Amino acid sequence: MVDDAKTAILLPPLSFLDDAPLVTMFSRVLENNVLVTYPVSLYTRESKGEMKWLGFVYAFLYTGKDGKKVAHITYPLCFDDNYKKEIYERLLKETEELASAFGASRMEYQGYQHVTGDVFKPLSGIKFGNTLNADFLDFVKEKGFVQKEVRSCYKVSLSEIPEEPVNVYTISDFPERKQKYLELCRVCDSFPQLFDMGQVSAWVGEHFFDEEWVIFAESGEERGVIRWFPQSLFGGGRGAKVVRLLFCGTPQFMCASIAQALSKIARSGIDKIQIADIPQGPIENAVKKWGWKVYETVDMVYYYGDI
Amino acid sequence: MTFRSPEAVVRDLAYLQNLGVHVVCPSHDIGLAGEKYWKKLFALMKKEQIYMGMYLEVWQLPDKRFIEALADVCDPKFTTMVITLLSGSETVRRKNGKYFSNQDFYKRVHLIEKLHMNHAPYFATGLPFETVETFDKTISMTEKFLSQFNPCAIFCTPLRLDPGSPMYEDPAHYNIEKHYQSFTDYYIKCKKRAENSPYDALGYHTEFLDGAAIFTLQQKWEAILRNHPVMAADLLHFV
Numbered sequence: 451m452v453d454d455a456k457t458a459i460l461l462p463p464l465s466f467l468d469d470a471p472l473v474t475m476f477s478r479v480l481e482n483n484v485l486v487t488y489p490v491s492l493y494t495r496e497s498k499g500e501m502k503w504l505g506f507v508y509a510f511l512y513t514g515k516d517g518k519k520v521a522h523i524t525y526p527l528c529f530d531d532n533y534k535k536e537i538y539e540r541l542l543k544e545t546e547e548l549a550s551a552f553g554a555s556r557m558e559y560q561g562y563q564h565v566t567g568d569v570f571k572p573l574s575g576i577k578f579g580n581t582l583n584a585d586f587l588d589f590v591k592e593k594g595f596v597q598k599e600v601r602s603c604y605k606v607s608l609s610e611i612p613e614e615p616v617n618v619y620t621i622s623d624f625p626e627r628k629q630k631y632l633e634l635c636r637v638c639d640s641f642p643q644l645f646d647m648g649q650v651s652a653w654v655g656e657h658f659f660d661e662e663w664v665i666f667a668e669s670g671e672e673r674g675v676i677r678w679f680p681q682s683l684f685g686g687g688r689g690a691k692v693v694r695l696l697f698c699g700t701p702q703f704m705c706a707s708i709a710q711a712l713s714k715i716a717r718s719g720i721d722k723i724q725i726a727d728i729p730q731g732p733i734e735n736a737v738k739k740w741g742w743k744v745y746e747t748v749d750m751v752y753y754y755g756d757i
Numbered sequence: 758m759t760f761r762s763p764e765a766v767v768r769d770l771a772y773l774q775n776l777g778v779h780v781v782c783p784s785h786d787i788g789l790a791g792e793k794y795w796k797k798l799f800a801l802m803k804k805e806q807i808y809m810g811m812y813l814e815v816w817q818l819p820d821k822r823f824i825e826a827l828a829d830v831c832d833p834k835f836t837t838m839v840i841t842l843l844s845g846s847e848t849v850r851r852k853n854g855k856y857f858s859n860q861d862f863y864k865r866v867h868l869i870e871k872l873h874m875n876h877a878p879y880f881a882t883g884l885p886f887e888t889v890e891t892f893d894k895t896i897s898m899t900e901k902f903l904s905q906f907n908p909c910a911i912f913c914t915p916l917r918l919d920p921g922s923p924m925y926e927d928p929a930h931y932n933i934e935k936h937y938q939s940f941t942d943y944y945i946k947c948k949k950r951a952e953n954s955p956y957d958a959l960g961y962h963t964e965f966l967d968g969a970a971i972f973t974l975q976q977k978w979e980a981i982l983r984n985h986p987v988m989a990a991d992l993l994h995f996v
Contacts, residue, residue, distance in 0.1 A: 460777060464832050465808055472996065474834040475780060475810055475875065475909075487994070493777070501777045510994050522994070575996050635993070645992050677996060683873075694996055 452536040460491040470579030486511040505537035521549030526586040561587030565745040570691035595750035603726035606741035614706035638696040667707030672699030689722040701732035763798040780810035799830040810835020818857035828872035837875040845894030880913035883971035885931035918960035932964035
């Protein structure tokens with residue numbers, strides 16, 4: 451059945467995409483006027499044209515901070531467990547063709563492991579979203595993907611967060627907020643994509659980029675930003691999820707800024723916070739004192755040829 | 758105007774959803790069919806578990822209950838309301854059959870954004886009763902909209918005189934001068950267009966604006982958009 455299935459650049463029904471809360475009908479990325487986002491659906495059609503969905507993966511192409519071209523796989527879905535392996539094989543093959551056409555030097559997938567509780571939205575810092583899929587993580591390991599980096603998400607107890615002498619603030623003016631945020635995306639290594647600030651003027655709007663959801667931190671030459679989302683946006687309660695940490699500075703500055711930002715978030719009536727994007731090392735050592743781990747993201751990479 | 762039954766529409770929506778369609782565009786504003794109709798339609802959509810986006814061009818300013826109901830029954834992020842304002846001038850708008858104020862319009866747009874739906878205002882050039890001065894209100898409203906709201910698109914197009922339209926049938930009421938009087942006139946226009954020959958695109962002029970003035974206003978409006986691109990692509994794959 452899978453051999454006869456078709457692939458198309460097509461989203462599956464929206465009800466299948468629970469972990470893609472930031473997707474809109476205008477979600478697509480253009481680079482030099484070329485579309486570089488590919489929702490790849492695998493399906494057959496019944497006699498009256500009705501779709502039988504078999505699988506889905508969202509692939510996108512971008513240039514990494516190291517200047518190398520990257521093909522990224524996210525949101526793998528299988529709708530027929532009887533053919534799971536074949537479906538993943540087929541989806542990977544489709545993505546490999548995109549990667550090859552793009553001249554990618556590597557393929558990436560961000561998986562999840564050690565999930566211990568309810569995960570707040572959005573699950574991922576990837577704009578399209580991602581979904582928990584341990585089988586696909588095992589699958590890419592079998593295919594020769596190697597582990598590159600592990601980051602963690604912690605649920606923190608607000609009473610444990612210390613007060614720190616760091617200036618954290620928000621910016622009410624949207625263009626200024628956007629400019630400052632993008633500048634940090636550009637210079638901080640943890641933001642993976644290379645992009646041209648000259649194109650910023652063409653970047654008009656951003657969903658869920660309200661003033662209070664983007665908290666900046668500064669101390670001398672050190673600076674950073676914390677981006678979070680209230681769960682009420684996604685039909686949840688009074689929780690919050692920190693999705694992106696971008697910092698240029700010492701681990702001490704980063705820890706202090708995170709603590710101050712979490713306190714600021716808590717003051718807005720939030721009673722539960724999950725904080726993702728925490729790198730291993732001193733930052734994690736500090737955050738683990740404030741709460742407990744919810745999950746780990748693991749960056750898997752497959753390198754083509756010499757690196 | 759006769760609307761198809763909500764049951765028939767929902768059958769089609771279910772069929773389209775099964776085919777993998779994500780966004781449907783009704784041919785007419787379902788609000789025009791009345792509250793009883795759209796309430797029944799939305800209830801049936803819920804019952805049949807239809808959850809799609811909708812691209813809806815609305816005839817008048819939709820009321821709060823309709824907007825909230827639409828956001829509830831459709832996927833708001835895949836739903837767009839195109840609101841036909843026609844003019845930034847309330848007087849010109851009213852004389853052209855749209856009965857709502859700028860203030861009410863802004864309130865509805867705030868609500869649409871709050872519910873995370875997309876929206877797009879629709880202006881027009883060459884409206885009956887429009888002057889160069891009243892068009893300045895369209896310009897300033899466009900600028901305000903671009904700086905204070907987040908539309909997914911913004912439209913402004915010249916009108917074309919359609920045969921059978923109110924402007925065609927009753928030009929004296931609208932103070933316009935028709936350039937096309939007969940089937941032959943329209944046939945010749947279409948023939949010229951097909952041959953890439955110059956032709957009169959508008960087919961009329963108004964009491965205050967000739968064809969050249971209408972196109973000048975159109976260019977003035979388009980100049981704003983060049984400095985404020987809308988529907989630009991995202992730059993980034995990551996938040």
